[in-house]
Amino acid sequence: MSFAGFEDDIGGWGPPVELPTGSGDIVRDAMRKEQVIKEILAAQDDLRALLSRVNAVQGDVDKLASGNATLQTYIDNLTMQMAKRR
Structure with a gap:
């Protein structure tokens, strides 16, 4: 089955498509990957700190x-006692 605008040879469930490599410099690519991993770990730490703060709040x-519920019960009881006295 063919759909307009879609070609039959586009992946989806087919074999993996070869992605072009970054700059071609293995060292630079490895350093960039390491930097991205460090940024992700830092973001995870920040999220953990925020979650901890949210849980505390x-x-x-x-x-x-x-x-507040205890105070409301106390106020309701006092109100009923005052109403009985009148």
Whole structure:
């Protein structure tokens, strides 16, 4: 089956297509690859730090929400007691 605009010999599930090499300089390509890997590792470390901070803030939010629920229960009980006295 053929579709307009698509050629039958384009990969997809076929054999791997040979990609052109970078600059042809093996040392420069290896150094660039090493630099990219270092950048990825640094980005992962940054993401781990952000995730840690998010988890800490979420813990604080959970504690505050729990405290607010306790205070709301206290206020509701006081309101009911005041209403009974009147």
